Amino acid sequence: MFGALARKLFGSANDRRVRGYQPKVAAINALEPEMLKLTDEELRARTDLFRSELAGGKSLDDLLVPAFATVREAAKRALGQRHFDVQLIGGMVLHERGIAEMRTGEGKTLVATAPVYLNALTGKGVHVVTVNDYLARRDAEWMGRVYRFLGLTTGIIVHGMDDNERREAYACDVTYATNNELGFDYLRDNMKYDLGQMVQRPHHYAVVDEVDSILIDEARTPLIISGPLDDRSDFYNTIDLYIPKLGKEDYTVDEKQRSVSMTEDGMEKIEGLLRDAGLLKGDNLYDIENVSVVHHVNQALRAHTLFQRDKDYIVRNDEVVIIDEFTGRMMPGRRYSEGLHQALEAKERVKVQPENQTLASITFQNYFRMYEKLAGMTGTANTEAAEFQDIYNLEVIEIPTNLPVQRIDDDDEVYRTAGEKYNAIIELIADCKSRGQPVLVGTTSIEKSELLAELLKQRGFKQKDFSDPDAFRPLYDGDAGKAEDKVFAVLNARHHEQESYIVAQAGVPGAITIATNMAGRGTDIQLGGNADMRISHELTELSEGEARSAAEKAIREEVARLKKTALEAGGLYVLGTERHESRRIDNQLRGRSGRQGDPGHSRFFLSLEDDLMRIFGSDRLDGMLQRLGLKDGEAIIHPWINKALEKAQQKVEARNYDIRKNLLKYDDVMNDQRKVVFEQRVELMQDEDVAETVVEMRHGVIDDLVTKHVPPTAYPEQWDTQGLAEALRQALGLDLPVVDWGHEDGIADEEMRERIQRRADEVMAAKSAQYGPEIMRYVEKSILLQTLDHLWREHLVTLDHLRQVIGLRGYAQRDPLNEYKSEAFQLFETMLASLREAVTAQLMRVEIMTQQPEEPAPLPFMEAHHLDASTGRDDFAELVLAEPDLAVTLAPGEDADSPNRDPNDPSSWGRVGRNEPCPCGSGKKYKHCHGSFE
Template sequence: MLKTLAKSVFGSSNDRYVKSIGKIVDQVNALEDQITALSDEELQAQTEKFRAQLADGKTLADIMPEAFATVREASVRVLGMRHFDVQLIGGVVLHRGEIAEMRTGEGKTLVATLATYLNAIEGKGVHVVTVNDYLARRDADWMGQLYTWLGLTVGVIVPNLGEFERREAYAADITYGTNNEFGFDYLRDNMKHERGQMVQRPFNFAIVDEVDSILIDEARTPLIISGPTEDKTELYVQIDAIVKQIDPDFYDADEKTKNISWTEDGTEKVEQMLAEAGLLESDNLYDVVNTQVVHHLDQALKANIMFKRDTDYIIKDDKVVIIDEFTGRMMDGRRWSNGLHQAVEAKEGMKIEPENQTMASITFQNYFRMYPKLSGMTGTAATEAGEFWEIYKMNVVTIPTNVPVLRIDEEDQFFKNTEDKFRAIAKAIAEKAEIGQPTLVGTVSIEKSELLSKFLDDEGVKHSVLNARFHESEAHIVAQAGRLGAVTIATNMAGRGTDIQLGGNVEFRENDELAGMPEGPERDAALDKIKAEVKAERQKVLEAGGLFVLGTERHESRRIDNQLRGRSGRQGDPGLSRFYLCLEDDLLRIFGPDTLFSRMMNSNLEDGEAIGSKWLSKAIETAQKKVEARNYDVRKQVVEYDDVMNDQRKVIYEQRAEIMDSETVDEVVVDMRHDTVNSIVSTACPPGSYPEQWDIAGLKERTAEVLGISPPIDSWLEEDHVEPEMIEERLRTEVDAIMEQKMAASEPGIWRRVEKSILLERLDYHWKEHLATLDALRQVVFLRAYAQKQPINEYKQEAFGLFEHMLDSLRIDITSILLKSQLRMAPPPQEALPDLPDFLTGHVDPLSGLDDSDDNDGSAGREAMFGSFAGSPRAAAGPGGSNKANPYAEKDVSRNAPCPCGSGNKYKHCHGAAA
């Protein structure tokens, strides 16, 4: 009570903070007359003036009021839009690295120009992150007019952009793009072999549009670049056929977590069926030899039972395309991992693409935390304020609306079943359409969208359906959702970022209706006619009550519901929102208090009857909070596990950067060679042991295997006072002499390039294998909980040990290759077409959906991606380094098998090259 009283007197902490920013707004307003009096040339010269001030020691905070005043005046002259005072407040919040929560229609795109311009003056680069490619292009074109007029450069990152174009876009003062494009470019950059091939520059400042969607909703799954593994198509098909015969009594399904497990009877039944199909290698299903079959069996069961067509995915162009559960958008190119996507393809009878192995991975949390300054804007962030602060250290600031919100939010309507609910929804929409009030309907899946569409057809209501099937026309449909009598059905928040203007959108109508009409009096007249029609139609819509937002059920997150509601009542327009619920809705069915809801609704409601209750709405909100907390735990767990990998990722990527930037890696290679020698000797001759306890046979074997030499170890042991240090020193001397001979026999520059190339290639290979090991560890480490151990702590400990082991293997591998390899000059390139790789990969870019060719070990794909040293010497194994005399020609050696000479290269790249 005292807290409420104090809040009413002093205002909330958010109110006080916003009020404090008002002083800066007053400074901006005080400069308005001065800035307005400048000519165009003088206003454009402000940018160079600000840069000079920064060079003289001023800070961005010092020049902020005048810079904001400059942007506001430039916006009036270029775009015809003047920033409101509340938008200036939003600009300050963004510049300070915080989240500006602004209602829909308050002009967040224009707000971003303030902080973007101010921070771009430094020339270090500003990234503006959007939720889809359409918005990236639109905002870059739209707001780019303002930036270029003020003397700044603008770039945009979209799928299918070449390396040169990407590098140019990142070099611009301001770069627009999607979160996926930025993240994948970072991963791809850290797989390249030369600094000049990288497209990004050091991170500086990012503004994330729809920050809750990107940093919360999409943060549950990491970005992954992957390459192929062996083809298991037939196994997926066979196991899918078995799972389709399984009775529901044989498994237990948990819809909350989308987990599924076999019952005891189910285990016996499926074990029998697998044995009859000849898929088991032993009698017991859970023997180690059957691990792969069990994994595929579980994934097939999950695909058939838990993943629903037109809800979790759709079939498009004979491919399984994932549907984003939060936005309802197609995620072209994205694939579920661990064989789940292949299991769904088998379920639907589609062509099964090969499984993928992770080559590079990062979560959005760890990617965006690399920016020294990060800010964001959205209409709904307050419900996730705790998570934003804990994960990203970003404060959420609620910005007041420019004019009061007039939208009426009605109580939820509850029905007994889905049919009653949808019939009532169709009637309510028909009533609104009759009086001309536009309706925006939010659904949670494609299936529900199409079901409602049928009910509306029965009512004779003309309507548009917007979901993942019609992704291409998303912006056009949403932009006209405010027209007189319009009815638009949208999956969740499809069309997010596109403003719904009452009476229609002049710009979109102009683009659609006047696209082929040339400039001139006729086009001007047609445009004036459109503007007059929109103005008249807007007045009629206002009289009808504004936009009616109707939710067909509550989402798991209150934030998504608030986003839907926020589409109505923009800039002081009237509006109405109402949600229709029933006992069969997923949220109530899975998370609601079953018995209480069932008892109340079944006993008190007649068929077709509705009930509205604040108590029921409160109960729904409580269920939503539980789901939000569970989802937060999932995202937090993703971060905790990725933090472990992130520390290792930083070490590897920093090491790669140092190698690429170094003219020579001699010192690194020498250290690796000496460490390898020390490791071999210390393993065979442990410190503190006696000579008779040493493993001399093992020492000889490892010396020959790794170092490729056979030193007189027996004669060394005959000397007096033999110590492991003496053996280490002599072995180091021998291998150093070998390397000196190799370097003397070749040009220094060539050998340095070979060393760098091998070092980077093997580093990438071992890192890729390490990622696969960590993936496997993460999937099983939760079992340690049964031993009363914390899985995350066990994961940290195991991951550290695996990382050390990877570094040891890397040192040994590189030392062995360099000691055994010899240089040969590659022949000049032939005019004939190049040979194709043995097979094409399923290396799919998760956003663009493009495939890259790759070889089994990834080397062909790396050459395709990074370029090869064509026309220059390359490392080749074998005595003399020549393949002309092939001693293995008579033997039946597979082209992809390791060469019998022991080089470590494939036969086709070594002695079999001439075959």
């Protein structure tokens, strides 16, 4: 009670924060008359002035007021748009590392120009992050006019660009890009072997548009660069045949946790089926030899029970394409990991693509936390304010609207059955159509949107066909009474390409638009339609001239007339067909109505058969409603229902946040190691000479071997000199009289160590003298980088496997996270030790041959470690370097199949496949014997 009273008297913390920006807004407004008097050249010259003041010691905060005033004037001249006061406040929030929550239609795209310009003055580069390529292109061209007017360069990063184009774009003052492209470029840069090939600069400042979609919704999905493994597509198809033979009693599905598990009867049934088919090794499904079979069965079961076609994915062009659950967008190129995508392909009888091995990965959470300065903007962030604060240290500030919101938000209507709900929805759509009021209908999946479309067709409505060339003419002429005008448009992942046009025309009087989730669409719904969009579509064949000017004028006059009609009809009516798990998604849909002070209306229709209601216990409520005598077609409407639903959504949001937070704790462990490895790579590439590092590695390996076989506290008769001699042959290729040294009087372990180091150094010095110091330094750096990459990739796979099983430690009353940290640290130390041994072993055996290949050699990381599935050979045994006239091979000699191999002379072995028996005759595979890198 006292808190509410205090808020009435003093305002909320958000209100006080917003009021704190007013003095700066007033100062910017005071400069406007001065800016008006400047010529275009004088306005542009202010950029150089600001940069010189920065160089003279001023801070960006000192320049905020004059810089914002300059940008406002530039936007007026370049775009014909003037920043509102609230847009200036939003820009200040972005400059101060905050999240500006601004309603849909308040001009977030323009808001970003002021802080982006101010921070770009440093010359370190500013990234503006969007959710798709269309928005990146549109905003870079649109807002780029302002930056170019002020003398800044603007770049854009989209799919399909080569490295040179990307490097030029990143070098610009302002770079527009999607979150995916930025993340993948970072990973690709850290797989390069030359600093000159890298495209990104250090991460200075980023403004993330639709920040909730990128940093919350996609935070659980890591970006992964992968390479193909062995093709097991037949096995996926085979396993898939047995899943439909299971009954519902054979497994249990937990929809809340999105998990499925076999019952005991189900395990016995699938075990019997697989045993009869000869797919099991032994009799027990859970024998260690059948681990892979169990994995495939579990993934196939998940594909059949948890993933629905046209909701979680669609099949297009013989491919399974994932659908973003929050935006309804297709995500081509994204694939589920751990064989799940292959299981879906087998289920849908499309071509099963090979599984991939992770080469590099990072989550968006960890990528965006690398920026020195991060900010974001969206229409809906307040419900996730705690997560933004905890994970990214970003404060959410709600920016007031430029004009008061006039939208009317009705209480939800709850029906007993889905049929009753859809009948009520169609009646309301028909009513709006008869009055000429545009309607936006929000659905949660493609399946639901197409179901509603079918019901509308049964009521005499006609669906707009966007494959028809005439589809891009005006959707409606505003005469709502015409029967032939009863058409509607459907926007979902199937019509991804026409998305912006469908959204832009959804405000025409009488328009009916059915859409999956409206997050991040990036195009405003303007009452009367979008004149610019219509001009671009309808006047493509008209060149500049009087005819085009007249046509443009006619379109703008028609749009103005249609807007007046739509306003008189009550503005845009937003109709939600069910509640989403997240309040934020519902708010995004609702926020499409009532932009810039326009009137509007919103209402959600629910039934007890909806997913949210069903999962969170609607059975008891259904029984109660029947006892109370609720008739067919009647709905419950009460504010208490809204509050109850909101609490249910809050519980789901809290659970999802806990999942993301827990995943981040595990990923932070890998991220710390990733930073170390990537920083080490950059340092190695920067070093002209890594000889000192290589020597330290070699001496470290020798120290370890001597300490192991000749302990400093042991007596000479306890030394294992025979074992040390063998270890030196395997690890360094040195055949030294260590046994004889051990019999010398007075010799100590330290002297033994010095002799071995001296002999090893002499071998490397001889190689350097033979091939030349320059070539040898090049070879050392190449082998060091390639070996590091190989071991890091293996380490990633090991960590992934560890993460999958570490939860079982909880049964032993141990904290899985602490166990994971401890194990991961030990594995990392083991990887570093393996790096020393592998690099030393390769350099001690390396021979360099000068040759001229027929074709230029590929980049080293493309060829460094490639397993040939048909032969089992690993090209790690031959490292092809970037120089076209150099090739490095380990122990050159006869071919692998040569009969002239001497088991005691590794120089005669030639190229040995990693999985071949070791030529020394030990019976082990080469990779576990003389070819060991562990």
